Amino acid sequence: xxxxxxxxxxxxxxxxxxxxxxxxxxxxxxxxxxxxxxxxxxxxxxxxxxxxxxxxxxxxxxxxxxxxxxxxxxxxxxxxxxxxxxxxxxxxxxxxxxxxxxxxxxxxxxxxxxxxxxxxxxxxxxxxxxxxxxxxxxxxxxxxxxxxxxxx
Amino acid sequence: xxxxxxxxxxxxxxxxxxxxxxxxxxxxxxxxxxxxxxxxxxxxxxxxxxxxxxxxxxxxxxxxxxxxxxxxxxxxxxxxxxxxxxxxxxxxxxxxxxxxxxxxxxxxxxxxxxxxxxxxxxxxxxxxxxxxxxxxxxxxxxxxxxxxxxxxxxxxxxxxxxxxxxxxxxxxxxxxxxxxxxxxxxxxxxxxxxxxxxxxxxxxxxxxxxxxxxxxxxxxxxxxxxxxxxxxxxxxxxxxxxxxxxxxxxxxxxxxxxxxxxxxxxxxxxxxxxxxxxxxxxxxxxxxxxxxxxxxxxxxxxxxxxxxxxxxxxxxxxxxxxxxxxxxxxxxxxxxxxxxxxxxxxxxxxxxxxxxxxxxxxxxxxxxxxxxxxxxxxxxxxxxxxxxxxxxxxxxxxxxxxxxxxxxxxxxxxxxxxxxxxxxxxxxxxxxxxxxxxxxxxxxxxxxxxxxxxxxxxxxxxxxxxxxxxxxxxxxxxxxxxxxxxxxxxxxxxxxxxxxxxxxxxxxxxxxxxxxxxxxxxxxxxxxxxxxxxxxxxxxxxxxxxxxxxxxxxxxxxxxxxxxxxxxxxxxxxxxxxxxxxxxxxxxxxxxxxxxxxxxxxxxxxxxxxxxxxxxxxxxxxxxxxxxxxxxxxxxxxxxxxxxxxxxxxxxxxxxxxxxxxxxxxxxxxxxxxxxxxxxxxxxxxxxxxxxxxxxxxxxxxxxxxxxxxx
Numbered sequence: 001x002x003x004x005x006x007x008x009x010x011x012x013x014x015x016x017x018x019x020x021x022x023x024x025x026x027x028x029x030x031x032x033x034x035x036x037x038x039x040x041x042x043x044x045x046x047x048x049x050x051x052x053x054x055x056x057x058x059x060x061x062x063x064x065x066x067x068x069x070x071x072x073x074x075x076x077x078x079x080x081x082x083x084x085x086x087x088x089x090x091x092x093x094x095x096x097x098x099x100x101x102x103x104x105x106x107x108x109x110x111x112x113x114x115x116x117x118x119x120x121x122x123x124x125x126x127x128x129x130x131x132x133x134x135x136x137x138x139x140x141x142x143x144x145x146x147x148x149x150x151x152x
Numbered sequence: 153x154x155x156x157x158x159x160x161x162x163x164x165x166x167x168x169x170x171x172x173x174x175x176x177x178x179x180x181x182x183x184x185x186x187x188x189x190x191x192x193x194x195x196x197x198x199x200x201x202x203x204x205x206x207x208x209x210x211x212x213x214x215x216x217x218x219x220x221x222x223x224x225x226x227x228x229x230x231x232x233x234x235x236x237x238x239x240x241x242x243x244x245x246x247x248x249x250x251x252x253x254x255x256x257x258x259x260x261x262x263x264x265x266x267x268x269x270x271x272x273x274x275x276x277x278x279x280x281x282x283x284x285x286x287x288x289x290x291x292x293x294x295x296x297x298x299x300x301x302x303x304x305x306x307x308x309x310x311x312x313x314x315x316x317x318x319x320x321x322x323x324x325x326x327x328x329x330x331x332x333x334x335x336x337x338x339x340x341x342x343x344x345x346x347x348x349x350x351x352x353x354x355x356x357x358x359x360x361x362x363x364x365x366x367x368x369x370x371x372x373x374x375x376x377x378x379x380x381x382x383x384x385x386x387x388x389x390x391x392x393x394x395x396x397x398x399x400x401x402x403x404x405x406x407x408x409x410x411x412x413x414x415x416x417x418x419x420x421x422x423x424x425x426x427x428x429x430x431x432x433x434x435x436x437x438x439x440x441x442x443x444x445x446x447x448x449x450x451x452x453x454x455x456x457x458x459x460x461x462x463x464x465x466x467x468x469x470x471x472x473x474x475x476x477x478x479x480x481x482x483x484x485x486x487x488x489x490x491x492x493x494x495x496x497x498x499x500x501x502x503x504x505x506x507x508x509x510x511x512x513x514x515x516x517x518x519x520x521x522x523x524x525x526x527x528x529x530x531x532x533x534x535x536x537x538x539x540x541x542x543x544x545x546x547x548x549x550x551x552x553x554x555x556x557x558x559x560x561x562x563x564x565x566x567x568x569x570x571x572x573x574x575x576x577x578x579x580x581x582x583x584x585x586x587x588x589x590x591x592x593x594x595x596x597x598x599x600x601x602x603x604x605x606x607x608x609x610x611x612x613x614x615x616x617x618x619x620x621x622x623x624x625x626x627x628x629x630x631x632x633x634x635x636x637x638x639x640x641x642x643x644x645x646x647x648x649x650x651x652x653x654x655x656x657x658x659x660x661x662x663x664x665x666x667x668x669x670x671x672x673x674x675x676x677x678x679x680x681x682x683x684x685x686x687x688x689x690x691x692x693x694x695x696x697x698x699x700x701x702x703x704x705x706x707x708x709x710x711x712x713x714x715x716x717x718x719x720x721x722x723x724x725x726x727x728x729x730x731x732x733x734x735x736x737x738x739x740x741x742x743x744x745x746x747x748x749x750x751x752x753x754x755x756x757x758x759x760x761x762x763x764x765x766x767x768x769x770x771x772x773x774x775x776x777x778x779x780x781x782x783x784x785x786x787x788x789x790x791x792x793x794x795x796x797x798x799x800x801x802x803x804x805x806x807x808x809x810x811x812x813x814x815x816x817x818x819x820x821x822x823x824x825x826x827x828x829x830x831x832x833x834x835x836x837x838x839x840x841x842x843x844x845x846x847x848x849x850x851x852x853x854x855x856x857x858x859x860x861x862x863x
Contacts, residue, residue, distance in 0.1 A: 001380075018380070018415065025415040029355075034347040035340020037536070038414075039487050040568045044792035047487060075340030081341040090338045094330045094758050097766055098201025099337035100344060100487040125801035126394025132792065134487045134537050135201045136769025138803035140762070 004064050008033070009077025015035035024048045026064045027074060028130035035075035035103045039132070046131030049104040049111075050074050056111035058130075078110060086110045089148035097135035105131045107144050118149050157322065170299075177302040179264060181234030182212050182257040189285055189299030191218050194228035196235040197246045198508050199333075200538030201766075202822040203759035204246040206332045210253055210756055212246070214324045215258025215316060218285040218298065221421040225332045230510035230530040235319040241508040242543050244723035244820025247755055251817055259314040261305075265298055267486070268305040272296075284323070287847075319753060319815045328758040333534065343534040345491045345505035348563055353493070354383060356410045356554045356564040357417040357422055360403040360574060363785030365432035365633045367424050370404050372425040376409060379423060381416025385409045390546060392519040398512035400573040401546040402635035408554045410562065418567065432633045434785030437480075440605055443630045444478070446584035448603040451628035457612035459683035460622035462586075466598035468590030473661055475857060477585070477650035479848040480779040481605070482578040483787075484639060487796060488536020489571040494551035495561035500527045501552055502561075506535035506542055513545040517552050539636035544576050569790040575635030577780065579604040581646045585654040589623075593662035595620055595673065602647065606636060615693065615721065616655075618686030619673035634782070640770065641823035644722035645830065647847075649775060652718035652831025657844065666717050666835070667701050670694075688721045692750050694826040695812055696728035699748035703810050704730040713743065716835025718828040724819035726750040726812075729828040731804075731836035740840045742804040743831070744770065747825065749809060752816035760821055761809045767825025768807055773798025775830035776850045796849070 006013045008031065015030045022041075027033040027050075036059055038045030043058040045151070050059045051073040078084045086109050096102050112119060112127040119127065124145050132142065173186025184192045193209035193216075209225045232239055237253035262282050269287045270277045272292060276495070280287055288295040319325075336343055368387060376385040377836035390402040409420045492505035501521055501654060507513050508529040518525045534761040535542060551564040566574070583602030590596045598620040602610040617623055641644070659669035671694055678690035697719050700706070706715070712734050719728035745768050754760050777796035781788045786800050789795040834845040847853040 014856070017413075021413075021415045025413065029415070030415045032349060033340075034342045034349075037344075037487075038346065038489070038565075040792050041418075042791050042793055045487070053797050059198070075338075079339075082335055088340040091330065091334050094334065094762060096201075096331055096334060096337045097203065097762060098199075098487065098535060098537045099331075099333065102337050103340045106338060121805070128800040130799075132487065132799060133771050134485060134539075134770075134797065136766035136798070136803070138769060138798075138800050138806070139765060141800070144723075 004067070004068060006067060006072060007070070008072045009074060015064070017064050019063060021064045023050065023061050023062045023064055023067060023072065024059035025058065033076055035073050038101055039101065039105060046108060047101050047104040049107040049131065051111055052098070054114065056108050075107055078107065084110060085148040085151040086113065086144070089144040091152070092147060093140045093144040095137050095140040095144050097137055101131060101133045105133065105141055109141070109148070113145070113149055116128060117146070158488070161854065166199050169278065173299070176493060177306050177373055179238065179302070179305060180257055182230065183216060183261045185298050186300035187302065187734070189222060189297045189301050191216070191223050191298070192226055192672035194226050196228045196237060196239050196250065197458045198241040198510065198532045198535060198538070199227065200241050200535045200542070202241065202763055203331055203756065204241070206329055206759055207247060207756040208250055209332070210256035210329060211251070211257040212323050214322055215255045216261045216281050220324055220329060222285060227532060228515060230532070232511060239355070239510055241538055242540065244725070244822040244824060246820070247818045248724060248820050255316050256314060257490065259316055260310045263310045263314055264305040264308040265301055265516065267308045268301050269296055270354045272301065272304060277409060280438070289652045322752050324473065324828025325755050329756050330758060339815070344488050344536050344851045345493065345533040346488055346536070346565060348504055348533060350493065350495070353561045353563055354410050354558065355412060355414060355417060355856050356408050356562045357421055358550060358564065358566065359407040359421055359426065359571060360570065361428050362573070363434050363573060364635065365430060365434055366428045367431050367690055367783050368407055369427040369429045371407055371427065376420050376423060379420050381411045381413055382420050383412070384408045384558060385420070386557060388550060388557065390520060390549040390553055392516060396512060396516065398509050398543060398545045399516055400544050400576055400635055400637050406550060410554065410558055414565065429720060436783050437631060437781045439690040440580050440632070440782065443605060443632070444603055445632035447628055448582050448584060448601055451603045451630045453626060454608050454629050455612050455627040457617055457625045459617070462597050462599045462622045462624035465622035466588045467588060469597055471589040471661055472586065473657060474584065474586040475657060475846060477654070477846050478582045479580065479646050480781070481580045481634060482639060482774060482779060483572050483795065484541035484573060484576070485537045485795065486535070486537030486539060486541050489564040489566040489568055490547040490574070491559065491563065492548045492550070492551035493563045494553050494555040496521060496555040499523070502529050503548055503552060504531045504533060505548060505551070506533050507545065507548055507602060508538045508542040509545060513548040513707045516549055520549050521552060521556060538644065539640045541576060544637055568792070572790050573787045577634060578639035579636045581609045583609060583647065583650045585650065585774040587654070587658045589658070589662050593664065595658065595662070597622040599624040600651070601626040601628065603630050605630050605632040605634065607643070609647045611643065611647065611687065611695070613685070613687035614820065615677070615686070617672055618681040618690070619677040621682055623682065641722055641756050641826050644720065644823070644827045645771065648718065648720035648722070648827030649830030649834065652720065652828065653834040655836070656716065656835040667697055667706060670697055670719065692726050693719065693721055696726045696748040696750050699810055699812055700728040700730050700746055703748060704746035706730060714836055714839035716832045716837070716839060717809065718831030718835060722827055723823045725824040727764070727820060727828050729832040732833040733836040733840040735840055740837055744806040744808065745804045747809045748812065749821070749824070750812035750814070751819045751821050751824070752814060753818040754811050755818055760811070763821045764809045764825035765807045767799060767823070768829050769803050772804070772833055773802070775833055775848050776802070777847050
């Protein structure tokens with residue numbers, strides 16, 4: 001067990017956790033930020049996607065001992081009022097069915113558009129391929145990303 | 153009846169234009185109205201992504217006659233008396249079974265408000281109309297909002313017979329409405345069972361045997377209990393007397409580890425040293441294949457149908473074709489793993505979590521805990537997928553057993569590995585189809601025999617029963633100790649693929665267009681049916697094929713596009729699909745899927761289109777990529793590194809959905825979109841690659857087929 005000073009969604013948080021605790025479980029169990037989801041624990045489904053210093057990473061593979069001094073953004077902190085262009089596009093296209101994978105999809109999509117503001121369909125598919133949607137909303141996710149990309 | 157309040161479950165359909173009420177009035181089990189005119193509608197059924205949480209309240213709101221923008225939706229708790237309807241998510245039945253109760257609830261609410269207003273104004277109800285939340289005098293000046301009169305409507309009795317709207321007068325049903333929980337989903341609000349939190353709650357994880365046919369004997373209990381973060385570890389038993397179908401469970405005895413954080417519990421699980429006992433023979437995939445081959449001839453006949461003399465007709469036929477199709481065991485793999493919250497005391501049990509069958513859970517928990525059902529409450533959280541997996545109540549019972557032992561509130565969660573290897577799988581199947589054509593290329597004989605581990609996939613009374621003079625269908629069972637259960641469109645999803653790709657080969661042998669070939673058969677079934685009643689409406693079945701033919705411009709030359717078609721009827725709805733495939737860099741790519749659907753009245757068009765799209769993707773994905781293999785009684789696959797689910801780049805580029813417009817009472821959509829996909833895909837792949845696909849998963853299974861053709 002050790003104490004870690006984390007910066008999450010712009011706020012300083014202190015947690016006591018074993019050094020090898022994945023940030024996923026620090027978020028969910030210690031900080032009660034449950035927007036970041038558990039789907040597989042082996043970085044194969046993308047449900048746990050967060051931003052670490054602006055980059056999309058799978059929180060199930062990031063140990064808490066490695067994030068000192070780094071800035072973490074979760075789905076809860078992507079925007080103040082749920083009005084990030086990606087979130088708005090998700091609502092416009094009524095993307096979600098069960099919704100469980102969608103925070104991870106949104107975080108991954110937001111990071112994609114940050115580095116590539118106007119991705120082609122192929123670039124979207126490649127970037128999003130690590131995010132499984134068991135309900136099969138892939139066509140809507142693609143449309144929503146294109147809408148968000150087109151937002152000035 | 154109340155929705156539970158720990159969530160902010162009051163979900164505006166959009167930002168309400170009306171102020172939050174200071175007082176709410178209970179109108180009936182479904183409706184409460186606030187003094188400002190804001191209306192809360194409780195959605196009775198479990199939400200698994202099929203979006204009944206939007207469509208069921210829409211039906212209530214229609215008959216209540218309120219503006220959708222003034223409605224907030226809350227998830228209802230288990231209370232079948234208050235909702236006057238069974239509450240479960242299965243069989244694509246929510247809207248179909250709820251249609252009357254939902255409309256009556258809305259109409260009753262409206263009636264109570266009208267009655268209250270009539271009394272208030274000293275007029276007859278017939279002097280009043282109600283529309284969009286406002287009651288007005290037909291021949292007068294007065295009007296009053298529902299909010300203003302609601303307090304006086306409470307408790308008013310309504311007559312048994314209530315007038316319901318005609319479909320032509322619908323203002324809400326048939327429109328496009330967004331998922332009421334959309335804003336919460338995209339901002340990561342706590343919604344799912346895995347997210348549930350209760351003060352003083354402990355976490356629990358389980359360990360089940362590594363193979364089917366095994367049972368836990370003992371384990372290194374003291375070592376585990378001594379680990380960091382572990383409060384206790386013990387064996388639980390969820391066996392009950394006279395188990396119901398929903399209590400399917402290969403593993404009644406589990407190791408439970410209780411603590412305060414998931415990561416510590418995961419580490420404790422890894423440190424387990426367990427002595428397992430073998431109770432029945434460990435099975436493997438080779439044994440399964442052998443059993444299917446043996447029992448397609450010798451298995452236990454579960455159901456059959458015979459019209460005419462199929463064998464004699466085959467002997468006389470000008471051309472005969474026979475093909476076999478197979479598919480492996482599959483897991484459900486809901487994105488949210490199994491979990492449940494339970495707080496069991498000496499006299500009561502509170503159960504909260506993702507269940508498709510809250511009543512079945514309550515009943516099973518009553519048996520397990522020895523408590524009367526009145527002392528048990530069940531609340532449904534939103535579910536990260538169901539697909540039939542959460543019809544089974546074992547995980548709710550497990551949480552309850554752990555809570556009882558600990559004397560504390562418990563949230564139990566499964567890892568993905570626990571989940572994928574627990575069982576309750578889609579059975580493995582083998583079906584053989586045979587068709588005989590006469591010299592004029594008419595289909596004169598048809599037979600299907602299909603065996604499953606354990607239950608067979610064949611529906612003897614479905615198409616083409618009734619359309620073929622000589623017809624034989626046999627459903628066979630074969631034994632296995634692998635636990636199986638209902639998987640989205642049970643049996644239909646496999647049979648549709650096998651049958652619809654077989655019919656494609658038959659049509660080709662007959663030199664006929666595949667759609668026209670089917671339409672001829674539907675004509676026969678409609679105008680001059682063979683044998684006893686068959687289990688489909690030939691006109692509606694033909695209807696979706698005609699619609700998809702029209703909308704997809706079937707028959708038009710499309711350079712670079714190879715097309716396949718399939719249609720299937722299951723869970724009371726009819727769906728036909730055309731797949732357009734193009735070869736890109738030597739690989740087949742699904743460019744577009746055209747779907748024609750007949751589900752009667754469409755309640756929420758947006759949600760309806762989404763769920764059909766999802767069924768298409770699901771059908772493609774599992775036909776192409778997914779399988780479970782077994783060795784020594786264990787599934788070889790336990791996570792997504794080896795178990796393939798369809799991903800973004802494998803998904804169709806475009807899906808378009810069309811509905812047959814009619815006024816038939818609505819039937820379901822959760823499942824019907826899936827079954828045609830595998831068959832239409834196989835048929836399009838044949839046109840694109842020259843290869844027929846018989847054995848799932850198409851991407852890796854050997855497609856070898858012993859060809860039997862005469863003539």
